[in-house]
Amino acid sequence: MALPENPNIFANNPLDRASYRRTDKGWIEEQLANPASLFVPFRRLPKRDWEPFVLPEAVPSQGKDIGWMPASLIPELAGTGCLVFLGINKRGKALFAADVSETKDAENHPALKGQGAFEDLRGLAMAGEITPTELAIMAQAKSMIDWHSRHGFCSVCGAKSEMAEAGYKRQCPSCKAEHFPRT
Numbered sequence: 001m002a003l004p005e006n007p008n009i010f011a012n013n014p015l016d017r018a019s020y021r022r023t024d025k026g027w028i029e030e031q032l033a034n035p036a037s038l039f040v041p042f043r044r045l046p047k048r049d050w051e052p053f054v055l056p057e058a059v060p061s062q063g064k065d066i067g068w069m070p071a072s073l074i075p076e077l078a079g080t081g082c083l084v085f086l087g088i089n090k091r092g093k094a095l096f097a098a099d100v101s102e103t104k105d106a107e108n109h110p111a112l113k114g115q116g117a118f119e120d121l122r123g124l125a126m127a128g129e130i131t132p133t134e135l136a137i138m139a140q141a142k143s144m145i146d147w148h149s150r151h152g153f154c155s156v157c158g159a160k161s162e163m164a165e166a167g168y169k170r171q172c173p174s175c176k177a178e179h180f181p182r183t
Contacts, residue, residue, distance in 0.1 A: 011136060012132045012133050012135075012136040013087075013133070013136035013137055013139075013140055014089070014090065014133045014136070014137075015086055015087030015088060015089060015095065015137060015140075016087050016088045016089075017086070017087040018085075018087055018088050019168070021085070021166070022085060022165040022166040022167075022168050023165050023166075028085060028166050031071070031085075031094035031096075032071050032074065032094075032096070033071075034071065034094065035070065035071075035072065036092075036093050036094075037070075037071035037093060037094040037095070037096065038068040038069065038070065038071060038093055038094075038095055038096070039068070039069055039070075039071050039073075039074055039078075039083075039095070039096035039097060039098050040052050040053060040066055040067060040068055040069070040095075040096075040097050040098075040138070040141060041053040041067065041069060041077055041078070041098055041100040041106065041112070041118075042097055042098065042099055042100065042101075042118075042141060042142065042145050043099070043100050043101045043103075043106050043107075043118050044099070044101045044149070045101075048120075049120065049121070049122070049142075050121070050142045050145055050146055051118040051119055051120055051121065052066060052067070052097075052118065052119070052121060052138050052141065052142070053066070053067035053069070053107075053112065053116055053117070053118055054066060054067055054116050054117060054118070054119045054124065054130070055067045055115060055116040056116055056117075057129075063128070063129050063130060063131070064119075064124065064129045064130055065130075065134070066130065066134050066137070066138060067112070067115065067116045068095070069111065069112075071094075071096060073111050074096070074098050076109075076111060077098065077100045077103050077106065077109060077111060077112075078098035078099060078100050078102075078103070079102060079103070081098060081099040081100065081101070081102055082098065082099040082145050082148045082149065082163065082167070083096055083097070083098045083099075083167065084096060084097045084098075084141065084144040084145060084148070084166065084167030084168075085166035085167055085168075086137060086140060086141055086144075095137070097141030097142075097144065097145055099145050099148075099149070106118070121135070121138050121139070121142055143181070144167055144168070144181065147181040148163060148167065148170070151170055151179060151181075152170075154170075154172035154174065154175060154177050154179070155177070155179065156172065156175050156177040157172060157174050157175040157177070159172050159173065159174035159175065160173075161173075161177075161179060164178075168180070168181065
């Protein structure tokens with residue numbers, strides 16, 4: 001029996017987060033190379049919050065869709081920026097989120113130009129333009145990318161920390177401290 005939908009629209013994440021796969025670098029690399037895997041680009045402009053890439057309405061008044069892109073575009077759009085494994089959807093596809101803020105004018109990059117726009121997640125939620133399940137996935141993605149942007153240094157020794165476990169841990173190469181996001 002399915003649980004009733006949570007009235008908090010950001011708490012209805014349907015993904016299998018597959019936490020046991022996060023430490024398997026080989027599996028993560030296979031998923032990134034898999035043509036079926038998808039990612040959503042996120043960007044952050046100065047003095048603004050993180051924004052996912054969103055596709056316009058296909059049919060008027062039927063809502064917008066998250067701009068899932070083939071994972072093969074990650075190196076081109078995100079380079080070596082933050083990349084987080086979100087989980088596996090009900091069709092068995094691995095989903096990722098990537099920070100494309102370093103890509104100059106990402107919205108007009110040839111891979112994205114004319115397909116959609118980066119939009120404020122809270123505004124999309126308030127307007128009811130995205131389904132609650134997609135909003136929950138985007139909330140997870142946004143929180144993880146934001147955590148990495150704010151916690152780049154070890155809180156124990158101050159050295160630059162490194163991302164680990166497909167984005168769910170930061171590790172200090174200097175003092176070996178491990179850091180995890182608050183949940």
